[in-house]
Every structure is written in C-alpha cells, then in structure tokens.
Amino acid sequence: MTEYYEKTKHPDSEIDYGRIWAEFLQHKDGTKATVVTSTWVITSKTEAIPLLTISAKGEGILQSIDATYLWLIGGTDGVKYEIENTMIDSLDRTEVKTGTLLVKVK
Secondary structure, eight states: OEEEEEEEEOTTOEEEEEEEOHHHHBOTTSOBOOEEEEEEEEEESSOSSOSEEEEEEEEEEEGGGTEEEEEEEEOOTTOEEEEEEEEEETTSOEEEEEEEEEEOOO
C-alpha cells in the first residue's frame, strides 16, 4: 500500500521516520499479533543510487506502540524519495507500506 503524504527534511538533517502497524496487527477476534521483522528500501526516480540513506542510528521495532522506524540522513535538495517498509508479523503475514519524503532546503 502506498501512503500518499509528503514529509520533508533538510539535506543536512538526520530524522526518524516510521510506521504504526497497530490496526494491521489487531484481529477481529480480539487477539493481537506482533511485529517480528521489518526491512526498509529507499528508492528515487531521479537517482540511480539514492543519496538519502539509513544513518548510523539504524532502524528498529518498538513493540510497545506497534511501530517500525529508521533514521535517515542525506538526500539531494528537491528530490522525492520513496521509502518502503516490509513488515512480517508473528502470524507470518507480510504487509508493505510505502511513503514519500521530499528533501528540501528550507
């Protein structure tokens, strides 16, 4: 699923970026799955190798709020990046969410 919203960051800033999975993890019978794995892919239609990258702070899972996250650094002014998060839950279900991030000098 692509979530069409636009978040911006300055090329020199380091920001956290994440996804909340609570609705997907909650079952109709009242039981709840948990996030087991999360992987991220950053792409750009204008850069063969995206200059927006995962920073040294890395990525992770926050089970307490059903979230996945990563820290981003770099990027090129004026370039829009797609950030795809693939999550696998404790029931072995896979869900993919993609959002956009615009790098912009403010």
